[in-house]
Amino acid sequence: MNVSTRMSAALRGVAVASITVIALAGCSGNSDSAAESTAAADSLLPAAEGKTVYPLTVDTATGPAVIEERPERVVMASSWDADLFAALGVTPVGTDEQIDFYPWAVEKIPGEIETVWPIGDTAYPAEQVANTTPDLVVDTLAADPVDTEQLADIAPVVGAPAGIEAPLWEDRLRLLGEALDLSDRAEQFIDEYGTTFENIRAEHPEFEGKTVDYLVYWGGGSGTGFMNTIDSEPEALLTSFGFAENTNAAVLPQDGELSDELLGTLTGDVLVISNQAADQAEFDAWYSSPLLQRLPSVQEGRTVILNLAADNTVTYDGERQDFTGHFGRAWSVGPLAHEELADLLVPKLSAVLT
Structure with missing residues (x-):
C-alpha cells in the first residue's frame, strides 16, 4: 500500500461512474423489495457494528443532524471527503467531478459512484443531490449553515465537527464513523495510520529536532504561501514524519499569505517548495532573490x-x-493522501539531511 480548512467550492475535473443494476428473477413483493434494499445497502456500506444508537443527533458546525436510522445512501457533498469514505469502505451515491483529483481514494472506494456532478457557481447543486435520493448528506469541512441550508431540506447534513476551529482528518473520520455506525472501523484505521508513521519516524531519526518550511509559489503574480501554519494539516503531516513543530510559524501570517519581505525570516532546517508557476523563468527569478538565497536551508542545499x-x-x-492526483490538496485532504505524500517526500527529505 502506498504510504484541511474548507476551501472554495470553485476549487473543489471527471471520473464518470455508473452503477450496474442486477435484475432479480422471481415474484415481486415485499420480501423481494426488502432483499433488494438490503443488497443495495450492503454494496454501499460495510456491515453495521451495532455501536451507534439511532435515532442519533450529531452536533456539527452547520447545526445538529438528526439521523433517524442507519443511513444507506450517503452523498459525499464535497469530494474533499474522499479519503474518509475510502478509509471506512463506504461508497457514496454522489459527489462532485473533482473526485478524480484523488485517485488514491477512488481506488479504495469499493463500489462505483452513481452520480458525479460538475462544479458550478453554488457550493452544492441541490437538485442533483436530491436526485440521488440520499438519506444522509456529508461534508465534514462545511462550517456555514447558510451553505448547507438547501441540503438540509433533502436529508440530514453532517458538516464539520462542532467546536473544533480547524478539524484534522481524525476528527472528521470519527464523526463520519459515528454517523454510519462504523466507529470501530474508524479507530482501527487511525491506529493503522499511526503505526505506518511510527515506522517512518523509527526509520528516519535524522528528522528528529529538525523543522521544515513548506512554501507554495503560485506564480502569475499570485504570490507565495507558507503552508505549515500552526495546527494545520501540513504541519501535522510533517510532525508525523518525525520533524519538530515549526515554532517560527507563530510569528508568520496564519492565513498562509507570505510577503516577499518575510521570506528572510524563515528558520526551517529544510525548505520544501511546491512550484506551481506556469513560467519557469518567473520561478527562477523569485528563487534567486537574495532573501531566499541567504537562508541557511538554501545555502546548505537542504x-x-x-x-x-x-x-x-x-x-x-x-x-x-x-505521484498521481492533486499534489497541493493532498496535504490537507486526508490520510490516504498523506501516505502517498510520504512515499514521495520522505526519501527526498532524508537525502538532504544525510
Missing part, C-alpha cells in the same frame, strides 16, 4: 523543490515522479 504542471504531474530534478 531544499526540496517540486514542480507541478497543470495536469497535476510532479517533477523533481527534471524527473517525473510516481
